Amino acid sequence: MVMMRTMIIGMMKKITKTNNTMSKTYFSEFQSDIAVAILSKDDWRYEVMKPLFEVCGFGFAETSSGCVFIDGEVKLNKHELKWVEAHEVAHILLKHTKDRNDKDELDADTLAYKLLSENGYDKSAKLVKQHSIERHGHQI
Numbered sequence: 001m002v003m004m005r006t007m008i009i010g011m012m013k014k015i016t017k018t019n020n021t022m023s024k025t026y027f028s029e030f031q032s033d034i035a036v037a038i039l040s041k042d043d044w045r046y047e048v049m050k051p052l053f054e055v056c057g058f059g060f061a062e063t064s065s066g067c068v069f070i071d072g073e074v075k076l077n078k079h080e081l082k083w084v085e086a087h088e089v090a091h092i093l094l095k096h097t098k099d100r101n102d103k104d105e106l107d108a109d110t111l112a113y114k115l116l117s118e119n120g121y122d123k124s125a126k127l128v129k130q131h132s133i134e135r136h137g138h139q140i
Contacts, residue, residue: 023072030089030115033066038081040072061088063096082124086112106136113140 023043028034039046049069052060058080059070068088076084090111096104109128116125132140 028068028085028089029119030086031093034068034089034092035066036068036070036085036089038070038072043072046073059084059088061091061096063092063098066092068092079121079123079127082116082121083112083127086115086121086124087128090115102136106132106140109135110140 023038023040023046025035025037028036037045039049041047049071052069053071053074057071058074058076059068061068068085070081070084070088087108090108091100091104094104094107094111096108109132113125113128116122116128129140132138
């Protein structure tokens with residue numbers, strides 16, 4: 001846990017840019033002690049995380065270390081990107097384990113909606129609300 005967080009924090013200033021792709025790391029504005037890494041193929045970390053992206057989708061939270069990883073190879077607009085970040089941060093704040101269930105996903109979307117709305121990301125919050133029926137069977 002400490003080692004993972006130390007690795008991410010140590011790379012916070014590193015930004016790699018090639019061929020219009022960018023890997024970057026930063027601290028989430030939703031919770032200042034949560035590190036977010038958006039990884040693309042030009043970053044060696046991407047190949048390490050790729051199998052997890054294939055299972056988890058656009059991103060995942062490593063809840064024990066407080067780190068969020070987002071697949072930078074998936075073309076997300078800025079509103080979708082904030083939605084993914086807020087959703088994964090919510091898993092960390094809610095202390096979800098890696099064995100998540102439908103209720104955990106609903107709770108994470110509900111908290112993501114609140115985080116996005118409170119921080120002025122209205123378009124991202126609207127996406128969470130619009131897709132909640134598809135994802136959970138009812139609107140949050």
